[in-house]
Amino acid sequence: QSVLTQPPSVSGAPGQRVTIPCTGSSSNIGAGYDVYWYQQLPGTAPKLLIYGNINRPSGVPDRFSGSKSGTSASLAINGLQAEDEADYYCQSYDSSQAVFGGGTQLTVL
Amino acid sequence: QVQLQESGPGLVKPSETLSLTCTVSGGSISSYSWSWIRQSPGKGLEWIGFIHYSGTTNYNPSLKGRVTISVDTSKNQFSLKLSSVTAADTAVYHCARAMVAAAGYGFDCWGQGTQVTVSS
Numbered sequence: 001q002s003v004l005t006q007p008p009s010v011s012g013a014p015g016q017r018v019t020i021p022c023t024g025s026s027s028n029i030g031a032g033y034d035v036y037w038y039q040q041l042p043g044t045a046p047k048l049l050i051y052g053n054i055n056r057p058s059g060v061p062d063r064f065s066g067s068k069s070g071t072s073a074s075l076a077i078n079g080l081q082a083e084d085e086a087d088y089y090c091q092s093y094d095s096s097q098a099v100f101g102g103g104t105q106l107t108v109l
Numbered sequence: 110q111v112q113l114q115e116s117g118p119g120l121v122k123p124s125e126t127l128s129l130t131c132t133v134s135g136g137s138i139s140s141y142s143w144s145w146i147r148q149s150p151g152k153g154l155e156w157i158g159f160i161h162y163s164g165t166t167n168y169n170p171s172l173k174g175r176v177t178i179s180v181d182t183s184k185n186q187f188s189l190k191l192s193s194v195t196a197a198d199t200a201v202y203h204c205a206r207a208m209v210a211a212a213g214y215g216f217d218c219w220g221q222g223t224q225v226t227v228s229s
Contacts, residue, residue: 002153036215038154045203045219046154052210057217089154093213096167098144098156 003028004090004101011107012080020075020104022090030071033093037066037075040087040103049088050075082108111136113204113220121198121227127191131204131220138185142207144216145178145189147200155200159207159214160187194227201225 005023012018022035029035035053038046048057050066053073063078073092077084085108090101117129131143145157158168160178168176177190191198201224205216 033213034210034215038216045221046216047219048215048217051208051215051217052212091154091215097169098146098159098214098216100154100156103153 002102003094003099004092006088006090006101006104008102009105009107011109012077013109014080014082016080017076017078018080018106019077020088020090020106022073022075022101024071024073024092024094026071028071028092028094028099029068029073031094035066035068035073036091037064038089038091039084040089042086046089077106080108084108111206111218113206113218115202115204115220115223117223117225119224119226121194121225122229123195123227124193127189127194127198127225127227129189129202129204129223129225131187131189133185133187133206138180138187139182142209142214143178143180143187144205144207146203146205146216146219148203148222149197149200157189157191157202161209196227199225199227 037050040046053068054066065076087103089103112134121127142161144159158178175192180187201222203222204220206218207214208217
């Protein structure tokens, strides 16, 4: 049981927009702690996609965007591409520890 | 560009201590904070612990005092020790660099991960 809740899977067709929600609580996201998003391609290490709720590291396409409101956050992917098929994880901070969502598998139809 | 590489035994016997090292190249270990994160087969990511560049450590309470993380600045390495392991500790173990902010921290650079299996 993860502290942050994500849907196990989402899907979309190429070119479409998909969003992945991440639901927390008043002790983590709702307490004002930052949300981070990671992309994990099969057989590889997670890669930082979004930091500080909305910021993209250098090299991450602007198709990826993050938002945060209240006790939840979301990752949006515009113009879905086949190469976006991966697992996505949200992460925040709670009770002096980093906490992750259970991960969402994105399938590009 | 900073790179992280985990190393250590891939097989550990039950009740023994798992020991892993993360070697940091392309940058100094002293200026940053570091973490270990693991991923069990088919499961998500689990944070194990954190060591601040000041030396302060913080560990996942679910690991019940079995964890120790330390830094060796002379070798640009940091290490993980997890004692009294069981099959439940079988996982891919990643080391990562923590980007500490005013409102928590995330991980901007990851090692590729090393598989550790606990079995007799």
